[in-house]
Amino acid sequence: MTAQEEQTAPEDWRIFHATGQVPASAVELPEPPPWRRFGGAPPQPAPPDDPEAALRRLGPGEVTAQLGAEEIDTVNAALLLRRPLLISGPPGIGKSTLAYVIARELGLGRVLEWNIVSRTSLRDGLYVHDAMGRAQAIAAWQAGLRDAPTSGAEATDGEATTELSERHVLPRLGDFITLGPLGTALLPYDRPRVLLVDELDKSDIDLPNDLLHVLENGSYDVPELVRDAADTASVHTSDPGVRAVLRQGRVECAEFPVVVITSNGEREFPAAFRRRCLPLELSVPTREQLLAMVSRHLGERSRHSESLVDLFLQRVEAGGMHSLDQLLNAVQITTMGGFQADGNGSKLVEMLLRDLAKGR
Numbered sequence: 001m002t003a004q005e006e007q008t009a010p011e012d013w014r015i016f017h018a019t020g021q022v023p024a025s026a027v028e029l030p031e032p033p034p035w036r037r038f039g040g041a042p043p044q045p046a047p048p049d050d051p052e053a054a055l056r057r058l059g060p061g062e063v064t065a066q067l068g069a070e071e072i073d074t075v076n077a078a079l080l081l082r083r084p085l086l087i088s089g090p091p092g093i094g095k096s097t098l099a100y101v102i103a104r105e106l107g108l109g110r111v112l113e114w115n116i117v118s119r120t121s122l123r124d125g126l127y128v129h130d131a132m133g134r135a136q137a138i139a140a141w142q143a144g145l146r147d148a149p150t151s152g153a154e155a156t157d158g159e160a161t162t163e164l165s166e167r168h169v170l171p172r173l174g175d176f177i178t179l180g181p182l183g184t185a186l187l188p189y190d191r192p193r194v195l196l197v198d199e200l201d202k203s204d205i206d207l208p209n210d211l212l213h214v215l216e217n218g219s220y221d222v223p224e225l226v227r228d229a230a231d232t233a234s235v236h237t238s239d240p241g242v243r244a245v246l247r248q249g250r251v252e253c254a255e256f257p258v259v260v261i262t263s264n265g266e267r268e269f270p271a272a273f274r275r276r277c278l279p280l281e282l283s284v285p286t287r288e289q290l291l292a293m294v295s296r297h298l299g300e301r302s303r304h305s306e307s308l309v310d311l312f313l314q315r316v317e318a319g320g321m322h323s324l325d326q327l328l329n330a331v332q333i334t335t336m337g338g339f340q341a342d343g344n345g346s347k348l349v350e351m352l353l354r355d356l357a358k359g360r
Contacts, residue, residue, distance in 0.1 A: 014076045018067045020058055020101045027106045029079065029192070032256065036082035038218045040188030040252035044244055047109035047193060057100040059297040066094060066285050075102070078278040084215060084259035086274070089282035091264050091356070092323015099196040099260040108258065111194045112238055114181035116203045122210040125182035127235075129224050137171035173224060174233035174246075184238040186218060188254035195257045201266040208273040215276050218253040225249030284316050293324065294331050304334040312353060321357035
């Protein structure tokens with residue numbers, strides 16, 4: 001390509017390239033489509049980062065390329081269209097890791113994790129109200145009023161006056177409300193948060209349908225705060241030690257979060273839910289990718305790395321259910337001094353690489 005052709009070539013529309021590298025400066029997303037624009041307020045401070053969680057998920061150094069060109073395009077389409085990404089594939093293949101790759105590469109801060117179980121409800125993801133804790137606090141407050149001195153002479157000391165004033169403050173409702181991962185992700189941040197909804201297929205059959213309204217409108221109400229007399233409330237969030245101010249009990253995002261939903265393919269989702277998501281199917285990494293992952297996580301390779309990777313792939317290709325952390329565990333154990341993978345340790349390696357579909 002000539003210099004003139006390079007100058008006239010259109011810029012790459014992609015903002016995500018699956019490198020997992022920390023950007024030199026914040027990556028700006030293009031404006032969302034008109035039907036995915038939201039007007040949440042007041043703006044929240046930038047979220048904290050969590051490099052230790054990213055290190056556990058991604059390992060040190062550069063991320064091994066696991067996505068092909070088509071998969072990268074799907075991720076970019078989800079980012080630009082502000083739509084959830086529905087990732088399916090065998091367990092332990094690295095589906096949830098993609099959320100951390102996106103967060104690191106785009107500089108979006110700490111990933112919010114919502115781990116789904118059969119009893120999970122929509123409200124669990126939005127917020128939790130500690131009604132019992134508030135009732136106990138109100139009872140203690142009322143007891144404090146009854147026990148408070150009635151004469152000003154008994155409270156002349158400054159410290160006693162402060163204690164008396166604190167007794168007269170009714171426990172605030174917001175102190176007993178904590179926003180869940182989904183509820184926190186929908187706060188009005190200037191840049192989108194990354195939300196990992198892990199293993200949605202394990203949920204109650206109604207949860208995907210319950211999510212439709214929230215995923216479409218980017219907002220929700222906290223009924224307890226809507227009914228409260230105060231116009232604003234400071235509540236806890238899913239970020240440790242961070243609070244948020246809500247107005248009239250309503251939460252609406254300013255930037256729709258990057259929602260990464262994983263599924264092991266244990267069941268089909270309703271068409272209305274699938275319509276709101278972009279699908280992405282992940283497959284088992286290649287031999288070269290697996291060797292690169294082992295090197296990235298464990299540093300210098302064990303002399304058994306290649307044979308263990310080959311054994312892992314043989315078992316996957318034979319129809320077994322295996323996860324990447326099984327391979328990392330097997331390679332890690334062979335790096336222990338004196339461990340004999342070809343001798344007495346072979347049974348332990350077999351156990352580490354067992355077929356998870358067999359239940360033992």
